Amino acid sequence: MIPVPALALRGLAKRFGDTVAVAGISLDVPAGSFYGIVGPNGAGKTTMLSMATGLLRPDAGSASVCGVDVWAQPLEAKRTMGVLPDGMGVFDRLTGAQLVTYAGLLRGMDRATVARRTVDLLAVLDLAGAADTLVVDYSAGMTKKVTLAAALIHAPRLLVLDEPFEAVDPVSSSHIRQILAEYVRTGGTVIVSSHVMDLVERMCDHVAVVAAGRVLAAGTVDDVRAGRTLEERFVELVGSPHRSEGLSWLHTS
Numbered sequence: 001m002i003p004v005p006a007l008a009l010r011g012l013a014k015r016f017g018d019t020v021a022v023a024g025i026s027l028d029v030p031a032g033s034f035y036g037i038v039g040p041n042g043a044g045k046t047t048m049l050s051m052a053t054g055l056l057r058p059d060a061g062s063a064s065v066c067g068v069d070v071w072a073q074p075l076e077a078k079r080t081m082g083v084l085p086d087g088m089g090v091f092d093r094l095t096g097a098q099l100v101t102y103a104g105l106l107r108g109m110d111r112a113t114v115a116r117r118t119v120d121l122l123a124v125l126d127l128a129g130a131a132d133t134l135v136v137d138y139s140a141g142m143t144k145k146v147t148l149a150a151a152l153i154h155a156p157r158l159l160v161l162d163e164p165f166e167a168v169d170p171v172s173s174s175h176i177r178q179i180l181a182e183y184v185r186t187g188g189t190v191i192v193s194s195h196v197m198d199l200v201e202r203m204c205d206h207v208a209v210v211a212a213g214r215v216l217a218a219g220t221v222d223d224v225r226a227g228r229t230l231e232e233r234f235v236e237l238v239g240s241p242h243r244s245e246g247l248s249w250l251h252t253s
């Protein structure tokens, strides 16, 4: 029997006016994988992940999480996943502890379990000392960590993290990576989008390279790298349109 993928995308497409953000993406994320999504700015990663997690309705195509259609059975699908969206509003007039508690209660969990897990999560993410501070007063990295805690509270089978390491200091980043690696080791699936090739290469076992709304390559990190570094392969696949000659006025000598 073929195992059910943790996430299966089929022909996902989205345009905003004349801009084609996602141009028909199909992708399988195997259960138990640590899956990286890489691509240049504006490639369509956030749009793709928003459609995959039920945050943005696709123009065409479908997404299913552990075999459950995200748009036909949204409640059941959302129960299985935890999402850390990029650039989404956070209820930052709550304290860290209140935000995580709110996420648990929203998931229909009982208060005692939510209270226990909130304490655990804030401690593990090194936020215990800031539990009673308003999130609006958190640094960007602390905000990432508290939203990660909110995504983990209901022990989802799939975690979808859009740029989870942005603005997070190296110590916290390494700590979060350890938590995620342990989560994958014990049966969870993680999807992360990131611009940091080196991080994806070290952390993930699978990767998809996305550009101009399409998947250019996908598979195990070793297959996609094809003997080079992921960064070299990425530049080869995506191309390097940047030119510095145009900025001659910036040269000081």
Ligand SMILES: Nc1ncnc2c1ncn2[C@@H]1O[C@H](COP(=O)(O)OP(=O)(O)OP(=O)(O)O)[C@@H](O)[C@H]1O
Binding pocket: 016, 019, 020, 021, 039, 040, 041, 042, 043, 044, 045, 046, 047, 048
């Ligand atoms: N709400 C929106 N309205 C209009 N255009 C949008 C909207 N969201 C995304 N786009 C456009 O869709 C394209 C894909 O954007 P998206 O944010 O998905 O890319 P990304 O790969 O996540 O980029 P980055 O790495 O810079 O975060 C871009 O051209 C962007 O300008």
